[in-house]
Amino acid sequence: MNKTLIILLLLVTTTLLGQTNHRDSIDVLHYNLHIDITQIPQTTISGKAIIEFSPLFNYSDNFGFDLQKLTVDSVKFNGNVVDFQHTNDVVRFVTTQNYNVTDTLSAEIYYQGVPAKDPSGWGGFYFNSGQAFNLGVGMRVNPHVYGRCWYPCIDNFTDKATYDFYITTIPSHTATCGGVFQSVAPDANGNKVWHWKIEQPVATYITSVVVGELEKVEFSYQGLNGQIPIDIYCKPSQVSSATTAFADVPLMLQIYENAFGPYPYPRAGYTVVNFNSGAMEHVMNIAYPNDALTTSLSSQTLMAHELSHMWFGNSVTCATAEDMWMNEGWATFCEGIFVEGRDGYEEGKNYFLDNHRYALTSAHTNDGGFIPLYGVSHENTYGTTVYKKGADFVRSLRGYLGDSVFFAAVKLWFSENAHTSKNTYQLRDFLTEKTGTDLTPFFDTWIFNSGFPHYAISNFSTEGNQATVEITQSRLGGRYIGNANKVNVSFFQSPEVYETHLIEFDGKSGTSTFNLPFNAKYAIVDYNSLLADATIKNEYMLYGQQQSFSSQSFIVYPQTTTDSAWIHVTYNFVKPEEHGQIFDGIELTPHYYWTINMESYGNFRGRARFNHTTSQNPADSVWKPEPNDRIEMLYRALPSQPWTKIDIQNYLSWMGGYAFVDSLRPGEYAFGIWRYDSVSTPAQLENQKCKVFPNPAKNRVTVFVGNTNCTEIEIFSINGLQIEKITLDNATYIEIDTNNYKEGAYIVRFMNKSALIESRKLIIAK
Template sequence: MKKIVFLCGLLLVFIGESLTAQSSHVTCRHFKENFHTTHFSEKTQADISRSDTIDILNYAVTMDFTNWAAKTITANCNVRFTPKINNIDYIDLDLEQLTVDSVTDDSGQLNFTHNDTLLHIDLPNPLNINDTSNVTVYYRGIAPLDGSGFGGLHWTSNYAFNLGVGFLADPHNFGRAWHPCFDNFVERATYDFMIISSGGRNAHCNGQYLGETILGGDTLQHDWRMNDPIPSYLACVAVANYATVQQNHNGIGGNIPITLTGLPADTTDLKNSFVNLGSAIDAFEFWFGEHQWEKIGYVLTSAGAMEHPTAIFYPDFIANGSTAFEDIMAHELGHHWWGDLITCETAEDMWINEGMAEFSSHLFFEAVYGFDNYINRVINNHLDVLHYAHIEEDGYRALSGIPHEFTYGKHVYNKGAAMGHNLRTYLGPELYRTGVQSLMDNFKFSDINSTEMRDHLTTATGIDMTSFFNDWIFNPGFSDFDIDSSQVVPNGPDYDVTLYISQKLRGAPALHTNVPMTATFYNDDWSVFETEFMVSGAQSTTIATIPFDPVMIILNQNSDLNLARSMELLDIRTPGLHGGQRGKMQIIT
């Protein structure tokens, strides 16, 4: 029997509460959070149950932006829908603040009421299942901006554009700020956009550009068509004096058209800031599967990064010609899988959208800059979570079931990203790819919740994901593991090492189970041997046969898991100052 001493030239530094996160990493959340002030509720009726009675098939939005000085719109929206149950004699749509002049269907004018939030329309005759019908809503006014300053219709001297979520709005979906809709995460419809502008401005929306029509003078109508169904919060419009750079990328399924759109003076910087976009596409297709949208587009605006599919809105001030903000570029592209292709069923599962999009950006850095860059970002991200998430958000939070005021907070984005890394380790890279690609394929263009994600990953990989989801998604807090003692017994030329491992918790209600753990054994000549095994509950025991008598053993040395502690390994063999990414040590002889 031999007690292993944990100090022999190689120093393990656990980074604790007293250090400050040194990350200069900026995520799109920072642009959003700057606006976040207080919470208020203006909950509409846009709950999921409405989508159980009626399926919206298509929105055709005609919107006139020619009254540029007054910042008012004149619009109509044709909503084509089909009942899912019999005897539907009304349709409720969400529309925020705008003035409704009239509502019609093929038979003429319809009776309606509008209480500034909910537009209730009486249908002339009850409709039954498969009685596809349509209503057209005529409306105008100043389209609202969310109280946070993020969300709704933004209008500056150069740009008019919407951002599809409101950070204070309840629900957060904010399609209703500019067109009548079912404003939830579940309802999906195709879109036609007919956007009227003047003064040399043109319009960008989701999907495919069909062309322009001269309406008289310098007034033009720009037509767009979104063939893939999207929820209302992902529909978009931006009007400005735009120029577009066309590119192409050879993806798994063939050519992917790319459009980079900005004011003419900004397109060169935009191109230079996006030099690694192709690598981002390749990385995400490798991990998440074939890109499913008809193109990839980014459109510069004056504020906010928002993942409207095929027309991602991106702040002009970070497309500055450098690659300093390509984490945001990658995060938003990650949404083309996480959030846009498969969408959280409710805001309470926003980690599926935002946490996994943030983790996507880490995978992008791995693909372009290597594994060390990746793991350094993973560790920095997690260190930030360990330091601040429970302080900023009033306690340790389960990722699933996050309260409304923390929908776009640190748990969702950063602990969510940290759990993306853990998920990769629980499954291993190959099964992670298999599971996620199957998930994307099975749930594409629809919604998903955490339970469905757990069950589908389990089925697709053959790995029971119950423990992972119970421990890291459905409950708050963190686990960590220590070697209490070890026993070494010679076995021929090898050594049988028994490890006695204890589990400790931070902010978690129950001991974690079935955690894949790695132990790294060091010989006195610095040679290394690694083993993998499972740990569960308060005490775990594992036996490994290794080719030397170890002088040191470290658990989770490579940060394969984000646990209750973050750590850094400093390899110190000589006196002097030794520094890592996060810790420093002066060794004096």
């Protein structure tokens, strides 16, 4: 081999390996995929991909396509065989001349082998129980898009192309793909070749194939732009179940077209696959799991979720994985839109509230903390925050704008951006332009910062029919305080008679005064739950029956059978505001409290149970009560008043438990804690010169001074009132009778004449 040839080979190799940005260098126009899937028992496929593309830069001579694990046999460029390298899951080749953005080029790649599955077990290509099929995203692979596991492509969220699929199967098998069925014909070997076509540009990850013994169940829907065929493919034994399970798909299409505009594709379709861990929104050919062929709410909302992706994710696709809430958050919101459209507004509202409860209690524990919706890590791309808080954001945006403005703007989003990829900032700016409302502060509050805002009444007063209310903003899971807040406050004369007004303010708080047609007894923030803030609200009318407010960790037991009451509970997931001295030095829970509004009729009396469980209230793990701490219940009638300790039947411990309040009153309730902050073991006692034990104490406490030269013991209440002064007369310890001490916190001061040596906190708990 001569030196010139060696130098040329080195230059080619350097060029091939140096090109790392292949996904941003090519615009694929069309894929023509010929794939043989006749060897299902051997778990292998073979294929030829003819890819029409244009360079994105002038003077391009270096091209690459993603292909994972499969073996490449040969590559042709514009009909001629070229040298290639297949390293790091990229097939690269260099051309002999430069090409410009106006050129249309062709690559023909022949490949075969065992296709890859995602290491997590979710995503990739499967051979299960006689079926072969793909799931277009992988939970662990990077990038998540996973077209490259079964054909060479530009695998990202932004490169969209049209497709022709030619899938070869054995005679007894059927192949389904996205798009519209064109034909089936025998080949020279007696197998069948199935031709499907997608004429709308789509990203690689939502293309699909399923091969197996399949039969078709047909429905149809008269859409806004014409008749839409609905094809359901399943195993022959599943035809009856599929006919029943998918019967509401036409209704789903009707609900979504009414909300978001015309269905963006010529066909709707599902194929039931041998997989039981979720579904995948492949365009016009949703991969649907075996175990969800039912009419249960969970199955129907899964079906609706995937169908809504034809708008949210398939037609308009998130530009990056960091924007995934634009796909999955909206689709989760669409589950509630389906329930609302099918079962009515109240059922839809309840569905949204169930989603909200899960977002508040579980998103941060599942995802390793409170995280913003935009810019999620690779590990959290398909996490709880993206799905559940994403849906919360959309519901809040709907409430912020109002239905007419919200849905009109969303319809414009799809009509003006169909078959494109967009990011979060582009959505924000588009909605700002179309609604005439600057949504920058709203996105800052809900999208770009972690946690949830919380809105509460901090002051409420009336003078005749004039009501003044102050709203205070705080936050769960972050410190950000948002601007351009719009919060509804409902003023009540009775449960049946109320009037709602909007308060707008920037920053921490806002105050407004309203003239009402009645004298308001009480006010409730966001009574209709239009905003998904850090609260869960619910209400019931009680007629003598026990009522559980399960999402609020609260139960009411009526003590009268003939009288009734209306009770509205707001469960707040933030620390309540403090006004004045907390009773006896009790430490207030930092993460949740109850706001009770109620209207009693006759002689109604309700016994209430407040639950404290770390599973229901993950924030308790932040509070971290210790085994010897004592938990009590605090109450205040109005938010502007100080907290006071109330009598309860106490079944509370550091591990959880509950408290009974014999007679429920309107107001706010919270747990408080007396910290066990003294020593209780010999090893711990050695670390302190002056000791008080046991602590907490009931009827007697021992005070130990050792060799500290302590001459006097002074005991003060937490409010500074001296309770007792004891002279030691050279004693090293003394026992003090505390029978006459009230429950609460005290300060024990160890004195040498007038000089303070140390002080200790003492808790009396009887």
